[in-house]
Amino acid sequence: MYTVYEIARLLQGLEPDAEIDEETEAVLLDWAIPWVMNNADDLVVAEPPAEDAPGYYGLRRPADLADAGDSE
Known part of the structure; x- marks a missing residue:
């Protein structure tokens, strides 16, 4: 599971925790939003670990x- 900022880095071939400047991060985030929308049907969202923490997506x-079907 990744934050949307980490997804933006991964889409550019960077490590999720790569250090990039804020301006570049904003551009990468703009590019990540269409990916999130295109994958909305398969997107899963995790509860943030704290109220002020980011959400995580996968x-x-x-x-x-298949695992979910086994438990029913």
């Missing part, structure tokens, strides 16, 4: 769906 995998 993509649902086919294996996750």
Whole structure:
């Protein structure tokens, strides 16, 4: 699971924790938003660990769906 800022870095081939300047980060974030929207059907959202912490996002995998079906 990643923050949207980490997703933006990953989409550019960077490490999720890469140090980049704020201006570049803003541009990368603008590019990440369409990716989030295009993947909305498979997007999963984790509860933030604290009220002032960012949300974490990931993509649902086919294996996750199979595991969910096993528990029913």
